Amino acid sequence: MGRIYGEDVPVTPAFPAAAGGKAVKAVKDGGKGLLLYIHVPFCKSRCHYCNFHSQAFNQVTFAWYHKLLLSEIELWGKRLKKPMLRTIYFGGGTPSLIPLQQLDQIMKALGKHFEFSPAMEVTLEANPDSAQDVSYFRALLSMGINRLSLGMQSLNDLELHAMGRPHSAAMTFAAYDAARQAGFGNIGVDLIWGLPGQRLKTWIDQLQTVADMRPEHISAYNLTVEPGTVMAKMLDEDGDFNVPSEQEQGRMFIYGAEYLESVGYMHYEVSNFARMGFMSVHNSGYWDGSDYLGLGPSAVSTIGRRRFNNPRYMDEYDAYVRGGLVGNDHEELTDNDLLKEMVMLSLRTSRGLDLKDFRKRTGFDLVKRKEQLISALHRENLIRISHGFLRLTKNGMLVSNVIIRRLAFED
Numbered sequence: 136m137g138r139i140y141g142e143d144v145p146v147t148p149a150f151p152a153a154a155g156g157k158a159v160k161a162v163k164d165g166g167k168g169l170l171l172y173i174h175v176p177f178c179k180s181r182c183h184y185c186n187f188h189s190q191a192f193n194q195v196t197f198a199w200y201h202k203l204l205l206s207e208i209e210l211w212g213k214r215l216k217k218p219m220l221r222t223i224y225f226g227g228g229t230p231s232l233i234p235l236q237q238l239d240q241i242m243k244a245l246g247k248h249f250e251f252s253p254a255m256e257v258t259l260e261a262n263p264d265s266a267q268d269v270s271y272f273r274a275l276l277s278m279g280i281n282r283l284s285l286g287m288q289s290l291n292d293l294e295l296h297a298m299g300r301p302h303s304a305a306m307t308f309a310a311y312d313a314a315r316q317a318g319f320g321n322i323g324v325d326l327i328w329g330l331p332g333q334r335l336k337t338w339i340d341q342l343q344t345v346a347d348m349r350p351e352h353i354s355a356y357n358l359t360v361e362p363g364t365v366m367a368k369m370l371d372e373d374g375d376f377n378v379p380s381e382q383e384q385g386r387m388f389i390y391g392a393e394y395l396e397s398v399g400y401m402h403y404e405v406s407n408f409a410r411m412g413f414m415s416v417h418n419s420g421y422w423d424g425s426d427y428l429g430l431g432p433s434a435v436s437t438i439g440r441r442r443f444n445n446p447r448y449m450d451e452y453d454a455y456v457r458g459g460l461v462g463n464d465h466e467e468l469t470d471n472d473l474l475k476e477m478v479m480l481s482l483r484t485s486r487g488l489d490l491k492d493f494r495k496r497t498g499f500d501l502v503k504r505k506e507q508l509i510s511a512l513h514r515e516n517l518i519r520i521s522h523g524f525l526r527l528t529k530n531g532m533l534v535s536n537v538i539i540r541r542l543a544f545e546d
């Protein structure tokens with residue numbers, strides 16, 4: 136379920152002047168500590184829309200993964216000289232499938248090979264079908280896991296069925312209540328909108344139910360039907376599959392965001408909303424360009440200008456960890472790569488792109504360089520420039536992929 140980046144990044148250079156101009160500073164952690172992501176590539180079953188890297192959970196493969204993960208933790212800890220962690224994020228896959236004893240061993244290994252910052256945010260993604268008991272949630276808290284990301288996705292059983300989710304809405308309510316009862320004071324829920332059969336009214340009704348539960352954080356992602364998924368096949372066979380029209384999806388996004396803002400949720404990133412003081416530290420770190428270390432199969436790390444890609448499959452991951460290859464191969468990010476990512480990530484946030492900082496890093500003025508495009512976007516009420524920041528409006532967020540591509544990846 137974890138997402139580092141929502142889109143593929145085109146590789147063509149976008150800012151040729153930068154390469155010939157001032158060097159772009161690699162983004163550092165600012166002394167606040169690394170973000171750590173642990174990929175848990177196991178699920179009970181495959182959801183119909185999912186193309187994340189995961190496989191069916193079984194004890195033998197999990198034990199294999201667990202052993203390799205503990206080694207990878209030790210190897211990176213030594214290589215980076217026991218750095219300070221600002222966050223830990225267990226994503227997947229379904230991290231709530233990790234047996235408690237093994238999860239405890241992972242947390243202890245992290246404590247041995249890394250420093251923990253005093254206010255470290257530790258998130259675990261949990262699915263309602265594998266996390267139901269108060270005692271389970273109490274055990275998570277006792278290990279230092281202080282934030283829960285609950286894979287709610289929908290509170291409508293028909294929608295859950297259409298998505299192939301292995302849980303009902305009742306199970307989600309039970310999991311949420313159990314987590315609260317155990318003492319979790321920071322719970323985020325994930326939702327998907329634009330589903331087959333969903334309409335503006337049912338979406339807003341659902342948001343009201345969710346907001347009444349008062350989770351600290353709500354992520355609401357638009358359904359994307361990826362090629363090769365069960366849903367893509369269903370779509371092929373069943374025409375429009377009863378998905379809401381583009382116009383209706385536009386209204387779902389705008390009215391949904393306005394509704395959540397009206398009940399106290401800050402819209403701080405295209406798909407993310409938080410009550411005051413509960414923005415995800417981990418994801419905000421990605422969006423502001425902080426260094427992050429990713430462990431487990433298919434995880435990605437960026438440290439300074441270096442990008443590391445872990446092998447995707449277990450046998451390759453085994454060879455990588457046991458063959459002593461951890462952290463050996465990397466791709467060196469160019470000035471252009473860093474700039475593209477800076478534009479892409481910051482424009483997804485409500486803070487927007489700091490134009491002064493951009494000028495300092497590149498030596499050129501984005502507004503002047505893209506004058507015509509920026510004027511057109513402004514006229515169409517898709518962007519706004521104020522106090523030195525360029526931001527997407529809500530209408531702009533609806534077509535953020537296109538705007539970001541044109542601003543960051545086209546000359």
Ligand code: SF4
Nearest residue numbers: 136178181182185228
């Ligand atoms: S729980 Fe479903 S959506 Fe999440 S990673 Fe597993 S298969 Fe994908």
